[in-house]
Amino acid sequence: MSDQESAPAGLLAALQRLGSHGLELLQLRLTLLGTELEAEKLRLTQALLGVLVVVLMLGAGLLMLSVTVLLICPEAWRWLAALLLACGFGLGAWLLWRRVQADMSAPGGLFATSLAEFQRDRDAMEQR
Template identity: 35%
Template sequence: MQDRERDAEQAGGLLQSLRGLAANVIALVHTRLELLAAEVEEERLRLIELLFWGCVAVFFLSLGVLMATLFVLLLFWDTHRLLISAMFAASYLAVGVVAVLAARNRARARARLFSTSLAELEKDRTELTPR
């Protein structure tokens, strides 16, 4: 009789331990998913802000370049207007090529998405693996 009671207590203790372990795993996964969601939201806001300021910069820089080009072109209208037009076209193309190359390099060297979440999951894995 006592053996059955003791076995039942041990089985209940084991079941309780498994429930506690499952609750901890669920809490751990929940925390990691919250971290992942926060990183996604942060990245989304950063991209929206970057897009906005990029559009503002492109607009005003284009306007400034246009006005400067017109000024120089009108300044040399009587003497060298074709030469000045060709020089501006060549310089704009050169700057455009450099900008495309810089953007391509920047896109390749971007930070890894969800790096914080992945680092936390790696720490969790090393802590939970038996030694």
């Protein structure tokens, strides 16, 4: 009779351990997810500040270049120089915009490490 009484207690203990391990695994994965979110936030903030500095410096440099080119050109051709500068700036802006779009749509994405860990967990559970 003691064998029959110990079997449910052993099963209950095994289920409790399994639940405890499952919750521990979930806690670890959520911690990893939070860490990735924090790193992504820092990366984005750093990128935005870098872009702001680059835009300000590029704007000042282009303004000085434009003024220099317009002052060097003869008065009769200044309108053409201004038009060519505007077209060049427009083309440069378009090319930079395309590059930014390509960088933002690069593979990897947000939470790539967490998703890979969840996939490893699923694969490990399917093998059992």
